[in-house]
Amino acid sequence: MSFFRKLRESISAKAEAVTNKFREGLGKTAAAIAGKVEELVLRRKKIDEAFYEELEEILIAADVGVTTVMRLIDELREEVRRRRIEDAAELQPILSEKLVALLKDGADEGLRMAESGTTVYLFVGVNGVGKTTTIGKLAHRFKREGKSVLLAAGDTFRAGAIEQLEEWGRRVGVDVVKQQPGADPAAVMYDAIRAAKQRGVDVLLCDTAGRLQNKTNLMEELNKIYRVIQREMPGAPHEVLLVLDATTGQNALSQAKLFGEKSGVTGIVLTKLDSTAKGGIVIAIRHELQLPVKLVGLGEKMDDLQEFDAEQFVHALFAGAIEKEVEAGGAE
Amino acid sequence: MAAFETLTSRLQSVFGKLRGKGKVTEEDVNEAMREVRLALLEADVNFKVVKDFIARVRERAIGQEVVKSFTPGMVIIDIVNKELTELMGGTQAKLAKAAKPPTVVMMAGLQGSGKTTSSAKLALMLKNGGHKPLLAACDIYRPAAIRQLEVLGGQIGVPVFSLGDRVSPVEIARQALQRAKDEGRDYLIIDTAGRLHIDEALMEELRQIREEVKPDEVLLVVDAMIGQEAVNVAQSFHEQLGLTGVVLTKLDGDTRGGAAISVKAVTGCPIKFVGTGEKIEPLEPFHPDRMASRILGMGDMLSLIEKAQAAIDAEKAAEMERKMRAAEFTFEDFLEQMAQVRKLGPLDQLLDLLPGMGKLKQLKDVRVDEKQFARVEAIIQSMTKEERRNPDILNHSRRRRIAAGSGTSIAEVNRLIKQFEDMRRMMKQFSQMMGGGKGPKGLKGLKGLKGLPGRGPRFPFG
Numbered sequence: 001m002s003f004f005r006k007l008r009e010s011i012s013a014k015a016e017a018v019t020n021k022f023r024e025g026l027g028k029t030a031a032a033i034a035g036k037v038e039e040l041v042l043r044r045k046k047i048d049e050a051f052y053e054e055l056e057e058i059l060i061a062a063d064v065g066v067t068t069v070m071r072l073i074d075e076l077r078e079e080v081r082r083r084r085i086e087d088a089a090e091l092q093p094i095l096s097e098k099l100v101a102l103l104k105d106g107a108d109e110g111l112r113m114a115e116s117g118t119t120v121y122l123f124v125g126v127n128g129v130g131k132t133t134t135i136g137k138l139a140h141r142f143k144r145e146g147k148s149v150l151l152a153a154g155d156t157f158r159a160g161a162i163e164q165l166e167e168w169g170r171r172v173g174v175d176v177v178k179q180q181p182g183a184d185p186a187a188v189m190y191d192a193i194r195a196a197k198q199r200g201v202d203v204l205l206c207d208t209a210g211r212l213q214n215k216t217n218l219m220e221e222l223n224k225i226y227r228v229i230q231r232e233m234p235g236a237p238h239e240v241l242l243v244l245d246a247t248t249g250q251n252a253l254s255q256a257k258l259f260g261e262k263s264g265v266t267g268i269v270l271t272k273l274d275s276t277a278k279g280g281i282v283i284a285i286r287h288e289l290q291l292p293v294k295l296v297g298l299g300e301k302m303d304d305l306q307e308f309d310a311e312q313f314v315h316a317l318f319a320g321a322i323e324k325e326v327e328a329g330g331a332e
Numbered sequence: 333m334a335a336f337e338t339l340t341s342r343l344q345s346v347f348g349k350l351r352g353k354g355k356v357t358e359e360d361v362n363e364a365m366r367e368v369r370l371a372l373l374e375a376d377v378n379f380k381v382v383k384d385f386i387a388r389v390r391e392r393a394i395g396q397e398v399v400k401s402f403t404p405g406m407v408i409i410d411i412v413n414k415e416l417t418e419l420m421g422g423t424q425a426k427l428a429k430a431a432k433p434p435t436v437v438m439m440a441g442l443q444g445s446g447k448t449t450s451s452a453k454l455a456l457m458l459k460n461g462g463h464k465p466l467l468a469a470c471d472i473y474r475p476a477a478i479r480q481l482e483v484l485g486g487q488i489g490v491p492v493f494s495l496g497d498r499v500s501p502v503e504i505a506r507q508a509l510q511r512a513k514d515e516g517r518d519y520l521i522i523d524t525a526g527r528l529h530i531d532e533a534l535m536e537e538l539r540q541i542r543e544e545v546k547p548d549e550v551l552l553v554v555d556a557m558i559g560q561e562a563v564n565v566a567q568s569f570h571e572q573l574g575l576t577g578v579v580l581t582k583l584d585g586d587t588r589g590g591a592a593i594s595v596k597a598v599t600g601c602p603i604k605f606v607g608t609g610e611k612i613e614p615l616e617p618f619h620p621d622r623m624a625s626r627i628l629g630m631g632d633m634l635s636l637i638e639k640a641q642a643a644i645d646a647e648k649a650a651e652m653e654r655k656m657r658a659a660e661f662t663f664e665d666f667l668e669q670m671a672q673v674r675k676l677g678p679l680d681q682l683l684d685l686l687p688g689m690g691k692l693k694q695l696k697d698v699r700v701d702e703k704q705f706a707r708v709e710a711i712i713q714s715m716t717k718e719e720r721r722n723p724d725i726l727n728h729s730r731r732r733r734i735a736a737g738s739g740t741s742i743a744e745v746n747r748l749i750k751q752f753e754d755m756r757r758m759m760k761q762f763s764q765m766m767g768g769g770k771g772p773k774g775l776k777g778l779k780g781l782k783g784l785p786g787r788g789p790r791f792p793f794g
Contacts, residue, residue, distance in 0.1 A: 063560050126557070128444025161480075
C-alpha cells in the first residue's frame with residue numbers, strides 16, 4: 001500500500017471535525033507547499049538539478065529553514081538513487097513520508113497531565129505571539145471537558161496584560177490570581193500555586209510577560225518563575241509551552257533554544273497558523289531542536305486551538321494529491 | 333548552531349582558502365555567492381528577493397572588481413553591503429507633515445506585531461520634538477487593548493481618545509480627528525486592531541477608516557522576526573491600503589531582520605522607524621546602512637559610536653585621554669570612566685553592537701554581570717581620596733580595611749588593584765607606541781570598552 005493510502009486510512013479513523021479544522025486552518029500552507037510541489041512535478045516531470053533547486057526554494061519559502069531543507073533534499077536524492085526513481089510524480093509521496101517522519105520522531109505528542117492533583121502549565125515566549133489568548137482558549141477547552149481551571153496573571157509588565165487575562169477569565173468563567181502591575185511575577189506564581197492547592201483545581205495555567213530571548217535579566221526572571229513553581233509543587237510544571245507565532249522566521253530556532261535553556265521548554269504552541277502560508281517552521285523546530293509541537297492555533301474562535309497531529313498536518317498539506325491517488329487507485 | 337553563523341565569517345572561510353592563490357576565478361565567486369545566498373535566506377530575506385539580489389551582486393563581482401582585488405573577501409562584502417543598503421532605501425525617510433494640521437498617522441499590521449506599543453513610542457517621539465500628538469484607540473477587538481493604550485498614554489503624558497469597545501472603529505477615528513482639530517493637536521496617531529492580511533472583513537474596516545480620516549501616513553508595523561511570509565503581508569496591506577512607510581519592531585532581539593529587505597523590495601515603501609524594547613522610549617529612525625551591516629552580521633558600530641557621542645562628555649573624554657597618555661590615570665578616573673560607559677546602557681546590549689562579538693568563544697559564556705560593576709565601584713569608594721590618587725600606598729592593612737568597607741573579600745580587592753596596575757602599564761606602553769594624538773574622535777571615551785574583547789573576560793569583570 002502506498003504511503004498516501006496508509007495516511008488516508010489512518011486519518012479516516014480520526015474525527016472528521018478535527019480533520020476539517022486542520023484542512024481549513026492549513027489551507028494556506030497546503031497551497032504554498034503541496035500546491036507548488038504538485039505544480040512543479042507536473043511541469044518538470046524529470047528529476048534533475050533544476051528540479052531539486054526549485055523544490056529547495058518551495059520549502060525555504062515555507063520557512064522550513066535552510067539546514068532542514070538541505071538535509072531533506074539530500075535524503076530525497078539518496079532515495080531517488082536507491083529506488084531508481086525517474087518520474088518526478090513518484091517523489092511526492094516520498095516527500096510527504098519524510099515530512100511525517102521528521103515531525104513524528106520519538107516523543108509522545110499529547111499534553112502531559114499530573115497523575116493526581118493539579119496540573120500546571122507554564123506559558124513562555126517573546127512579545128506578541130499570543131500567550132494570553134492561547135491560555136484563554138485552553139482554559140475554555142479544559143472547562144468544557146469539565147475540569148476546574150485557575151489562571152495566573154504572571155505578565156505584570158505589559159500595560160493592560162492583567163486586564164486582558166481577566167477578560168478571558170470572565171468569558172470562560174474561571175478565576176484569575178493576580179497582583180498589582182509591576183509586582184514580582186514569581187510571587188504571583190507562588191500565590192497561584194497555593195490557591196490552586198487550596199481549592200484543589202485540576203488545571204493551573206500560568207501566563208508570563210513576553211520577553212526577547214536575548215535579554216539576560218528577563219530570562220533570569222523567567223528562570224526564577226520556573227524554579228518557584230518547581231519548588232512549590234513537586235513535579236510541576238507539567239508542561240512548559242513555548243508559544244510561537246507561525247509567521248516567525250528562522251529566529252524561532254533561537255527562541256526555542258534559549259527559552260529551553262532557561263525554562264525547560266517541553267513543547268511548542270504554534271499560533272496564528274491560519275494566517276500564514278508558512279507552517280514550515282514546525283518542521284525545522286522538530287528537526288533541529290527535537291521539541292514536539294503540542295498545540296496549534298488554527299483560527300480566532302475559542303475552539304480553534306487543536307492538539308497537533310503530524311499525520312493530520314501532512315494530510316492537510318497534501319490533501320489534493322492524496323485524493324487524486326486514491327481515486328486513481330479505486331478506478332484500477 | 334551553524335545556522336547563526338554570520339555572513340562575514342562564512343565569506344572569510346571561503347576566501348581564506350584562496351589566500352595566496354593570487355587570483356580569484358569565476359568559480360570562486362560562485363562559491364562565495366552561494367554563501368551569501370544561504371546567509372540571506374537564514375536571515376529570513378525572501379527567497380525571490382535573494383535570487384534577484386544574488387544575480388545583481390554576481391554581475392558586479394565578476395565584472396572585474398573582485399577578480400583584480402588582493403582582498404576578494406572584503407570586496408564582496410563591500411559590494412553586498414552597498415547593494416543591501418541601496419535595496420533598503422538608501423538614505424532614511426522622515427515622517428510626512430500635512431500642509432494643514434493635524435497630520436494623521438494610521439498604524440496597521442498583523443496581531444502581535446507591536447502596533448499599540450509603537451503608537452505610544454511614536455507619540456513620545458513627536459512629543460519630545462515639541463509637537464502635540466493625540467492617540468486614538470481603535471482596537472475594539474483584543475481584550476484590554478484600549479486599556480493598554482490608555483496606560484501607555486498616561487505614562488508618556490499624551491492624551492488618548494477612546495469611545496470604549498462598543499463603537500465602530502471608523503466612528504472612533506472620525507471623532508478623534510474632530511477632537512484633534514478642536515484641541516489644536518498637530519498629530520493624530522490612530523492605533524488599529526491587529527488583523528490577518530487575508531481577513532476580508534477587517535481589511536475592509538481599515539479601508540473605511542482610511543476613507544474617513546484621509547491619513548497622511550499609513551504605517552505598516554512589522555515584527556522584525558517575521559519569516560518568508562513578510563512579503564505576502566506587506567504586499568496585501570500595500571495593495572489594500574496604499575502604505576506610505578514601515579515600522580520595524582522588536583529589533584532588539586537577536587533576529588537578523590531580513591524581513592526589512594523583503595518588505596522594502598515588494599512595496600517600495602521606506603522603513604521609517606525601528607522600535608526596540610517594550611519600555612516606552614521614542615521610536616528611532618531607521619538607518620539602511622546599519623541594517624545592512626546587521627543582516628550581514630557585521631555588528632552595528634555606527635549606532636554604538638552615536639550612543640557614545642550622545643552619552644559621553646567630550647571634555648571629560650579629552651581630559652581622560654590626556655591622563656592615560658601621561659599615565660596619570662588614577663582610581664578616581666577609573667570610577668569616572670566606568671560611570672561614562674554605564675551611561676551607554678546595559679552592557680550586554682552594548683556588546684551585541686560590537687562586530688565579531690558572536691565569534692569570540694570565551695565571550696559566549698561570559699554573562700556581563702552588572703553587579704560586578706557595583707562591586708568594583710564599592711571597592712573604589714571604600715578607598716580614601718589619598719589611596720585613589722596614589723594606589724601605590726595600598727598596603728595589606730589598607731586593603732583589608734577596603735575589603736571590609738565594601739563588603740567584598742581581600743582577594744577581590746587584590747584582583748582589582750592588580751588589574752588596575754596592568755591597565756596602567758599597558759596604557760603607558762600604548763601611548764609610547766602611538767606617539768601624538770591620533771585615533772577616531774568618537775571612540776575616545778570607549779578606550780576602556782574597546783579593550784574588553786581582546787583581553788578576554790577578565791577585565792573588568794574579575
